[in-house]
Amino acid sequence: MSGTTTDTQSTSRRDQLLETATELFYRNGCHTTGIDKVLAEAGVAKMTLYKHFKSKDNLVLAACERFHEKVREEFEETVNEEGLTARERLEALFDFMDRWSRREEFWGCPSINLAVQYPEHDHPIHQAAAEHKQFRMDYVTDLAEQAGLSNPRETARQLVLLIEGVTVMVQVTGDHSLVASAREGARTLIARAAGERS
Amino acid sequence: MSGTTTDTQSTSRRDQLLETATELFYRNGCHTTGIDKVLAEAGVAKMTLYKHFKSKDNLVLAACERFHEKVREEFEETVNEEGLTARERLEALFDFMDRWSRREEFWGCPSINLAVQYPEHDHPIHQAAAEHKQFRMDYVTDLAEQAGLSNPRETARQLVLLIEGVTVMVQVTGDHSLVASAREGARTLIARAAGERS
DNA sequence: CAGTGCCTAGACCGGGCTGTATACTGAATC
DNA sequence: GATTCAGTATACAGCCCGGTCTAGGCACTG
Structure with missing residues (x-):
């Protein structure tokens, strides 16, 4: 109408x-x-x-930013739920991954996909994708600090690698159960960085 | 004839x-x-x-298999070095990643890139990429078993997630130092699966 | 009414793409 | 010498693409 x-x-x-x-x-x-x-x-x-x-590339670039916003919104929505400790928020990252990857319209991480489709490192679209990854890295690092983990920066890097890895592996293989493995690995890494012995 | x-x-x-x-x-x-x-x-x-x-798609598919062979050769060459224990072989996975990702002509994992470029799960090229990932997963699982880790299948999954994650993150961000973080995370997971307390 | 601003509809251009058809070359084989 | 066969060179068909151009519709405003 x-x-x-x-x-x-x-x-x-x-x-x-x-x-x-x-x-x-x-x-x-x-x-x-x-x-x-x-x-x-x-x-x-x-x-x-x-x-x-201005051009199609310009539209793609705008879409790239839109991707980032959308994913970020859902991402933080899950993590910022009321009543969670910082450490629980770290684990909630994988709740997000679980829900996301099970969606019918899951086609991997938009930023990664764009970076793959525009491989040149100095291409504006590739660079934008890289910035989004950096943003997420900083975000997880903050969480790791709030959780009082030893060496939060290093632990955050390891957790992000698990997240990106499971994103891309579910995309390629379609095996959702990998998220549980990523979470299990993360739990181990977090416990270790919290000074616990399993 | x-x-x-x-x-x-x-x-x-x-x-x-x-x-x-x-x-x-x-x-x-x-x-x-x-x-x-x-x-x-x-x-x-x-x-x-x-x-x-027969067609360009056919050529891409053949190239996909060629990718797999080439990566596999180098991969196993590193891992199968003489005199390594099974557990050292698991860590050697990250030596391979280190050398590979520092190469001037590193553009991420060919299989992942192809799966991204052909997103439909039932496309032959996507499926081939998925099979290659399964192949690697089986390979790492074997290593984990040989290393006598508890729950080798689960541990292998976690290690593969770190590997794929670092592959794609170096591709996007260009930050080679992430390999060291992946290795560190892997060391922790392996130690834990070996029943050690750090 | 006239003017303005946003949008539509569709023709159009130059170029690149996959894939085919044709005619030719040159060497090995019978 | 004739045949066979792999490869070459080139032209071309048909399609789709990004991007421009033109003409006009429609609502609002002074």
Whole structure:
């Protein structure tokens, strides 16, 4: 229905486009998703796209940022649940992974996928993906510090490696049960960094 | 009939093509690497390619298997070094990762990259990539068993997650020092599975 | 009413892509 | 010498792509 067309039309078109692009790029990859497909799915004219984005690469870059926001929101939503200790928050990372990877529309980590599709290290899209990874690393490092772990920076690195590893392995093999293994490994690493002996 | 030629030229052309394709697909990705680029680099005529491979997808698939062989060779070469205990072999996995990821021409794991570029789970190329991952998982599981670890299957899964995680994280961020963290995490997990208390 | 701003619809261009068809070369084999 | 066979060179068909251009619709505003 084109009824309530009065408010925020200009930004709405842009967002519509960006949302559709984000979905399709994530689902099918950037290089195999033509602009026409995005336009058709979003129900937007081509000229409108090029009024909002300089080029396709520019759209992909915007989608890259949108990916980051979306994942980050869900990520932190899970971790920041009320009443959790810092250490429980660290483990909640794997609750997030579990829920995410079981979703029907799980196609791995958007940032990793983009970095793979734009392999040159100095490409803006690759760099953006790298920044997002750094962001997550810092986030987990903060959690490790709050949990009072010894050598929080090092432990966080190990935990992130487990997270990224399980993300990509579930993507490739489809074996969701790997998340449980990642969690188990994380538990061991955390316990060790907490000075406990199992 | 046609295989009776003692001349190595006929197979050489195919191998030449496959080797070049493997390099370029790995370096630049499949979807952005046109067939003409492969032909030019290999110095081979187009018709020759289509005499040896049914289609581009077929060439990519062959390259996928070639990737697996090459990585596997180097992988096992490192691990099967003389005089190592089974447990040392497990740690040698990270020597391999260290050397590999520092190489100038390191662009992540070919199998992962292919799985990302062909996201549909039932696509032959995606499936081939998944099989290669399963192969590696079995290999590490064997090592874990030989090392006499408790619950070798579970421990192997955790170690593989660290390996895949560090592969992809170095690819994205370019931070080689992550390999040391992966190794450190692995050491902890192995020690724990060996019944030691650190 | 005239003007303005956002959007649509679709034609169009240049270029790259996979894949095929044709005609030729050169060497080994019979 | 004739045949066979692998490979070469090149042109080309057909398609899709990113990006531009034009003409016009529709709502709001002065």
